[in-house]
């Protein structure tokens with residue numbers, strides 16, 4: 001039985017990283033598309049106003065708590081979220097598993113050149129993995145049909161969509177009935193990480209749940225979006 005908590009009306013699955021991974025494995029053995037999203041407090045705040053995003057998160061098959069703020073909120077409200085399950089760590093596990101089990105992946109997103117570079121690096125790091133294909137994330141509406149055809153004709157098991165949030169969530173939702181893969185997962189800036197054009201926060205920041213702070217140091221222009229973080233905590237404390 002699926003157990004979820006609601007954080008400001010956004011349902012999040014109560015799962016540890018291990019349980020999330022087990023669930024993803026069962027998705028890969030099934031025969032339908034499973035939508036997987038990893039919201040953080042910023043996204044939860046966007047969903048307060050963007051009702052379409054809120055609906056999409058409600059209809060997802062697995063929603064993982066990516067962001068220390070969600071764990072803090074769960075603690076304050078005693079909701080029982082187990083731990084943070086980040087998108088990038090989950091993607092890493094899926095890549096390892098895909099290499100072992102000969103599953104195929106498709107990467108959609110990032111600047112032209114980056115998706116290809118990311119795939120090359122993934123192929124090197126996860127020997128045996130099947131790359132079904134890739135496409136950058138700056139396509140036109142008229143290219144979408146071709147991209148979906150490419151994803152389907154190469155029998156992709158897992159589609160990683162890295163268009164940033166909430167674009168990737170909406171893209172997956174809009175095309176869910178045409179996609180033949182088993183998992184479609186929004187992975188934010190993952191293409192840049194695998195391409196090597198962006199770096200993950202050092203382990204110490206990751207351990208302390210301060211990736212957002214590292215990101216702010218590296219990309220100070222994100223401050224406007226990140227102002228959602230204190231707002232999120234105020235909502236948690238005072239919203240009835």
Ligand code: UDP
Nearest residue numbers: 109110111137138162163164165188189192
């Ligand atoms: N991106 C894209 N197409 C777009 C807009 C963005 O492929 O139309 C990519 C962008 O190149 C970057 C990623 O989406 O690789 C967004 O990364 P970010 O870490 O900002 O994601 P977020 O924090 O929004 O989840």
